Amino acid sequence: MATDASSIKEAELASAAAVQIPPASNFPALKNDLILRAARRQPVPRVPVWLMRQAGRYLPEFRQTRSKYDFFTICRTPSLACEVTLQPMRRFNLDAAIIFSDILVVPQALGLEVVMVEGKGPVLPNPISEPSDLDRLRTPVDVEKELGYVMRAITLTRHRLDGQAPLIGFAGAPWTLMAYMIEGGSSTTHAKSKRWLYAHPAASNRLLDAITDVVIDFLVAQIRAGAQLVQLFESHCGSLTPELFRRYELPRLARIAAETRRRLGEAAVPMIAFAKDGHFALEMLAKDCGFDVVSVDWTMEPAECRRRLGNCPVALQGNLDPVLMACTDRDQLNQEVHRMLQGFGTRGYICNLGHGIYPDAQPDTVGAFIDAVHRLSESAAAAAGDK
Numbered sequence: 413m414a415t416d417a418s419s420i421k422e423a424e425l426a427s428a429a430a431v432q433i434p435p436a437s438n439f440p441a442l443k444n445d446l447i448l449r450a451a452r453r454q455p456v457p458r459v460p461v462w463l464m465r466q467a468g469r470y471l472p473e474f475r476q477t478r479s480k481y482d483f484f485t486i487c488r489t490p491s492l493a494c495e496v497t498l499q500p501m502r503r504f505n506l507d508a509a510i511i512f513s514d515i516l517v518v519p520q521a522l523g524l525e526v527v528m529v530e531g532k533g534p535v536l537p538n539p540i541s542e543p544s545d546l547d548r549l550r551t552p553v554d555v556e557k558e559l560g561y562v563m564r565a566i567t568l569t570r571h572r573l574d575g576q577a578p579l580i581g582f583a584g585a586p587w588t589l590m591a592y593m594i595e596g597g598s599s600t601t602h603a604k605s606k607r608w609l610y611a612h613p614a615a616s617n618r619l620l621d622a623i624t625d626v627v628i629d630f631l632v633a634q635i636r637a638g639a640q641l642v643q644l645f646e647s648h649c650g651s652l653t654p655e656l657f658r659r660y661e662l663p664r665l666a667r668i669a670a671e672t673r674r675r676l677g678e679a680a681v682p683m684i685a686f687a688k689d690g691h692f693a694l695e696m697l698a699k700d701c702g703f704d705v706v707s708v709d710w711t712m713e714p715a716e717c718r719r720r721l722g723n724c725p726v727a728l729q730g731n732l733d734p735v736l737m738a739c740t741d742r743d744q745l746n747q748e749v750h751r752m753l754q755g756f757g758t759r760g761y762i763c764n765l766g767h768g769i770y771p772d773a774q775p776d777t778v779g780a781f782i783d784a785v786h787r788l789s790e791s792a793a794a795a796a797g798d799k
């Protein structure tokens with residue numbers, strides 16, 4: 413029998429792939445429901461905290477797993493995706509886990525190739541260029557067939573979390589995914605995809621609708637598989653004008669929230685909308701979309717967000733500058749946490765970063781951040797009379 417490195421790796425992958433997935437029922441009892449209560453604006457004894465992209469390259473254990481497997485192999489192998497999801501949960505006192513996957517699995521399900529290029533990020537070698545390219549999309553998408561591996565990873569992880577904290581499922585928002593599908597990868601201006609919105613409105617609507625249909629089916633399937641909250645990532649919100657956002661994206665976000673909820677009935681879960689650089693869209697997101705939580709980035713002043721929303725029944729999430737996770741000054745960190753807690757308050761608030769964590773984050777600082785949120789919010793919540 414061959415014992416070289418590649419055959420050992422293949423044997424490891426085969427045994428990871430052979431892990432049996434239990435049924436999506438009889439999940440262990442939840443021991444920490446703080447984030448669910450905060451999303452519903454119920455009183456909490458301390459503010460829940462998790463970090464966008466909390467599983468990833470800043471953790472040595474992730475880099476070790478990643479050195480053995482390609483990025484999408486991890487996503488597509490439920491026991492590996494589960495392991496990576498649990499890595500930050502073992503280290504830190506986090507109030508939620510987020511399933512390891514990527515927003516670009518939806519373009520893959522629609523038939524586009526996506527590869528993760530070392531040092532560059534995601535690349536779509538054959539992007540959509542012309543409206544006639546839309547005929548290449550494989551619609552309608554059977555999400556169980558194309559993305560069933562995500563649902564299996566969710567079910568396995570929900571069991572293995574053993575009730576430590578709720579599990580978050582997610583998807584990319586339609587505009588953000590449309591931009592990747594046209595740009596062919598990351599872009600600073602999104603000029604090609606925005607040009608579509610101006611020059612090809614009918615084709616843009618067709619593409620956005622095709623993505624929206626998959627996103628709804630996908631979120632419903634993730635929740636049925638065990639996701640206890642879901643987050644929609646609108647990472648490219650900031651490249652839209654308010655008018656483009658209102659015309660193209662707002663109705664789709666509202667449809668995603670309403671249809672997901674309607675299809676699930678009693679089984680519906682809280683939904684979070686994260687719109688990076690979406691200052692102009694705060695009121696639209698909070699009042700006209702139907703999400704339970706709006707997640708804001710670090711360019712927004714916490715107290716100003718509350719002031720702008722008045723008594724609108726929405727929870728807020730955010731918004732620490734992720735760069736602080738690479739710093740070592742604990743007084744500065746405590747001050748920033750205190751400022752967020754003062755501005756957002758302790759009710760209807762989920763603490764998080766303003767965007768995903770960067771690869772140069774220090775695990776020790778991440779732990780200090782989580783502990784500071786718990787410690788400082790406990791006294792603030794007690795002072796507000798919340799338990």
Ligand SMILES: Cc1c2[nH]c(c1CCC(=O)O)Cc1[nH]c(c(CCC(=O)O)c1C)Cc1[nH]c(c(CCC(=O)O)c1C)Cc1[nH]c(c(C)c1CCC(=O)O)C2
Binds near residue numbers: 465478510645647
């Ligand atoms: C835009 C976007 C993507 N993916 C995602 C977004 C929305 C959030 C955001 O705005 O940052 C979402 C995402 N991507 C990943 C998760 C996993 C769960 C988590 O820990 O939050 C989540 C929630 C894993 C990942 N997705 C990726 C990595 C690193 C890839 C690697 O290991 O090589 C991880 C851990 C790769 C990825 N995937 C994407 C990019 C731009 C990149 C490369 C740059 C980067 O790493 O930030 C697309």
